[in-house]
Amino acid sequence: MRLLEVSDLTVAFSTSDGVVRAVRGVSFGVDGGRTLGVVGESGSGKSVAALTLLGLSRGANVSGTALFEGRDLLTLADDELRRVRGARIAMVFQDPLSSLHPHYRIGWQIAEMIRAHESASRSAARRRAIELLGLVGIPRPERRVDDYPYQFSGGMRQRVMIAMALALDPRLLIADEPTTALDATVQAQILDLLVGLQRELGTALIMISHDLGVIAEMADEVLVMYAGRAAEVADRRTAYYRPHHPYTLGLLASIPGSAAAGGDHGRPLRPIPGQPPSLITLPSGCAFHPRCRYAMDRCRIDEPPLRQVAGGVAHRSACWLPLNAVGTGEEAEAQRQRVAESGRAASRATADGVT
Amino acid sequence: MSDPDVVLTVENVVKHFPIRQGIVVKREMGRVHAVDGVSFAVRRGETLGLVGETGCGKSTLARCITRLYDLTSGRVIFDGVDISRLSRRQLHPFRREIQMIFQDPYGSLNPRRRVGSIIGDPFAIHGIADGSQRKRRVQELMEVVGLNPEHYNRFPAEFSGGQRQRIGVARALALRPKLVICDEPVSALDVSIQAQIINLLAELQDEFGLTYVFIAHDLSIVRHVSDRVAVMYLGKVVEIAPARDLYDRPRHPYTAALLSAASVADPDIADRRKRILLAGDVPSPVDPPSGCRFHPRCPKARARCAVEPPELVRRPSDSPNHLTACHFPVEATDDLARAAGTGGPPGGQGRSPR
Numbered sequence: 001m002r003l004l005e006v007s008d009l010t011v012a013f014s015t016s017d018g019v020v021r022a023v024r025g026v027s028f029g030v031d032g033g034r035t036l037g038v039v040g041e042s043g044s045g046k047s048v049a050a051l052t053l054l055g056l057s058r059g060a061n062v063s064g065t066a067l068f069e070g071r072d073l074l075t076l077a078d079d080e081l082r083r084v085r086g087a088r089i090a091m092v093f094q095d096p097l098s099s100l101h102p103h104y105r106i107g108w109q110i111a112e113m114i115r116a117h118e119s120a121s122r123s124a125a126r127r128r129a130i131e132l133l134g135l136v137g138i139p140r141p142e143r144r145v146d147d148y149p150y151q152f153s154g155g156m157r158q159r160v161m162i163a164m165a166l167a168l169d170p171r172l173l174i175a176d177e178p179t180t181a182l183d184a185t186v187q188a189q190i191l192d193l194l195v196g197l198q199r200e201l202g203t204a205l206i207m208i209s210h211d212l213g214v215i216a217e218m219a220d221e222v223l224v225m226y227a228g229r230a231a232e233v234a235d236r237r238t239a240y241y242r243p244h245h246p247y248t249l250g251l252l253a254s255i256p257g258s259a260a261a262g263g264d265h266g267r268p269l270r271p272i273p274g275q276p277p278s279l280i281t282l283p284s285g286c287a288f289h290p291r292c293r294y295a296m297d298r299c300r301i302d303e304p305p306l307r308q309v310a311g312g313v314a315h316r317s318a319c320w321l322p323l324n325a326v327g328t329g330e331e332a333e334a335q336r337q338r339v340a341e342s343g344r345a346a347s348r349a350t351a352d353g354v355t
Numbered sequence: 356m357s358d359p360d361v362v363l364t365v366e367n368v369v370k371h372f373p374i375r376q377g378i379v380v381k382r383e384m385g386r387v388h389a390v391d392g393v394s395f396a397v398r399r400g401e402t403l404g405l406v407g408e409t410g411c412g413k414s415t416l417a418r419c420i421t422r423l424y425d426l427t428s429g430r431v432i433f434d435g436v437d438i439s440r441l442s443r444r445q446l447h448p449f450r451r452e453i454q455m456i457f458q459d460p461y462g463s464l465n466p467r468r469r470v471g472s473i474i475g476d477p478f479a480i481h482g483i484a485d486g487s488q489r490k491r492r493v494q495e496l497m498e499v500v501g502l503n504p505e506h507y508n509r510f511p512a513e514f515s516g517g518q519r520q521r522i523g524v525a526r527a528l529a530l531r532p533k534l535v536i537c538d539e540p541v542s543a544l545d546v547s548i549q550a551q552i553i554n555l556l557a558e559l560q561d562e563f564g565l566t567y568v569f570i571a572h573d574l575s576i577v578r579h580v581s582d583r584v585a586v587m588y589l590g591k592v593v594e595i596a597p598a599r600d601l602y603d604r605p606r607h608p609y610t611a612a613l614l615s616a617a618s619v620a621d622p623d624i625a626d627r628r629k630r631i632l633l634a635g636d637v638p639s640p641v642d643p644p645s646g647c648r649f650h651p652r653c654p655k656a657r658a659r660c661a662v663e664p665p666e667l668v669r670r671p672s673d674s675p676n677h678l679t680a681c682h683f684p685v686e687a688t689d690d691l692a693r694a695a696g697t698g699g700p701p702g703g704q705g706r707s708p709r
């Protein structure tokens with residue numbers, strides 16, 4: 001059994017404008033020592049899904065199951081969940097400055113976190129805090145432990161957040177855009193740190209990011225989300241070199257110099273037209289169809305389920321295109337266009353029929 | 356001196372911000388050396404990319420070029436005229452020619468004003484078109500940048516991030532400027548929307564013969580849009596070269612480190628390369644290091660680097676426009692050069708001539 005197994009997670013929020021359907025039936029899982037990369041644009045539901053696991057999406061209507069070490073996180077009582085959160089599952093957020101309290105010393109904040117979960121003495125917790133600061137690469141931790149957050153740079157603060165997350169030796173670490181606010185050279189330091197610590201401690205990692213470069217580096221398995229659903233699930237190399245879903249293809253083609261964009265900086269990019277839909281009034285059928293260059297009649301009516309893609313181990317895609325049309329090659333592209341063309345006929349020729 | 360092909364010349368531009376303390380008498384306690392002697396020229400129709408990390412001075416430099424800041428010293432020459440000392444009134448005609456596109460499409464548009472009037476502002480300020488004529492020109496602009504002209508009377512809040520950035524582009528283009536400074540124009544946008552705006556900027560450049568100074572921290576985007584790229588570190592340009600040379604053969608150790616740190620959306624490349632991890636953080640610009648400002652973090656630093664600031668010069672083995680400020684530049688055999696080999700397959704180019 002996997003360390004975390006989420007099935008059919010659905011999260012909706014009632015607002016005065018209507019029901020926001022943030023996550024719509026998403027399943028994923030991760031094992032110890034492995035990394036699941038979750039990619040998607042703003043509003044794809046990637047952060048809401050993670051926050052919901054930790055009981056941090058207040059006021060949401062949640063259904064589905066999330067089995068972690070044999071217990072369903074979604075039905076745990078508040079005090080039980082509080083014992084899991086921080087101790088067994090930890091989280092690192094995007095903005096390290098707003099996640100640290102400006103009035104308390106760094107060391108105090110780490111020690112408090114330890115003492116909230118374990119009966120450690122003040123001095124033992126402080127010693128542990130110093131040790132953790134050293135672990136995440138902060139020079140002279142025995143002196144920096146008494147500094148305030150403002151005395152740390154952005155990268156150093158994110159190291160502190162990671163130290164705090166690792167304080168109780170969690171089995172699962174959820175990192176939500178941990179390097180988005182940081183510069184490239186600092187981002188490289190933090191990613192390097194996360195990989196090193198994961199190797200050392202065997203922690204499972206869920207890495208949430210909009211940055212396909214970060215995911216390409218970190219993930220073993222990739223989950224691509226769009227409008228609250230899983231568009232595609234695949235191992236890392238398959239996701240980047242043999243993608244099936246037009247959204248994944250489109251994301252990759254939007255990146256200058258990527259293989260999907262022709263690997264050449266000379267060509268104009270091929271962006272995905274339009275913008276992500278409102279989660280209150282979702283398009284009919286496949287939520288991506290208004291932006292999809294291959295949209296067929298069927299896509300406007302039926303929402304495609306995640307299906308096994310031909311030739312891929314655990315490669316699944318939620319798209320009606322033939323399951324053997326993968327990758328950015330000319331042949332696959334020609335096939336997609338042919339099928340899309342015939343799928344636009346008024347007669348409901350299904351994509352499967354053509355293959 | 357006045358090469359007609361050159362639109363913008365920046366000569367030894369310095370911008371220091373004094374740090375003052377005291378209640379009645381403000382005493383100067385120190386200075387933030389935001390930009391410390393930067394020189395380059397931008398040719399007509401060219402895109403010059405400007406990269407560097409937070410605090411390197413790239414945005415300050417942009418604001419010096421547009422005269423949103425007054426220079427501490429140095430000159431900014433636009434179309435043969437030194438605009439760095441002009442008064443507000445004298446500057447007025449030049450404001451039409453130099454425009455700016457900002458990073459934050461939320462913060463740079465007044466939420467209480469209608470889009471038509473925001474885009475029409477430049478016409479109003481320069482007294483160009485009014486009444487129905489202004490409306491027509493605004494709607495033409497909206498069409499050009501891919502907005503629906505019928506949305507003339509909407510408020511910024513009714514548009515998405517990408518559409519707001521289009522509004523910012525329309526406003527910048529209203530007076531047909533010669534030079535547009537783009538300060539992180541796509542950083543706040545989602546990946547698929549970034550590509551839309553980048554393509555739009557490229558089309559507009561072709562159509563109107565614009566010259567861009569394109570500031571960004573995303574190296575792959577800068578490579579895609581730029582003809583030449585300048586790399587800044589702590590207020591100085593450390594390397595400037597045609598995009599292809601800079602990415603394929605970086606000479607400054609900082610450029611190499613920056614390239615090796617950039618994440619690439621390609622698992623095989625990500626696995627293959629070895630990163631150069633720079634130690635520590637960027638030092639404070641209040642008290643920049645002596646000699647070469649990069650020396651405390653540089654893997655190649657020697658005693659000379661701490662003493663003597665390197666000049667931005669061309670090395671004999673480099674292409675004619677490739678300048679580097681380093682005493683011991685990266686050689687092809689260095690680990691640094693290998694680590695920086697991040698780009699796509701060989702033959703990837705800065706930008707194809709269109």
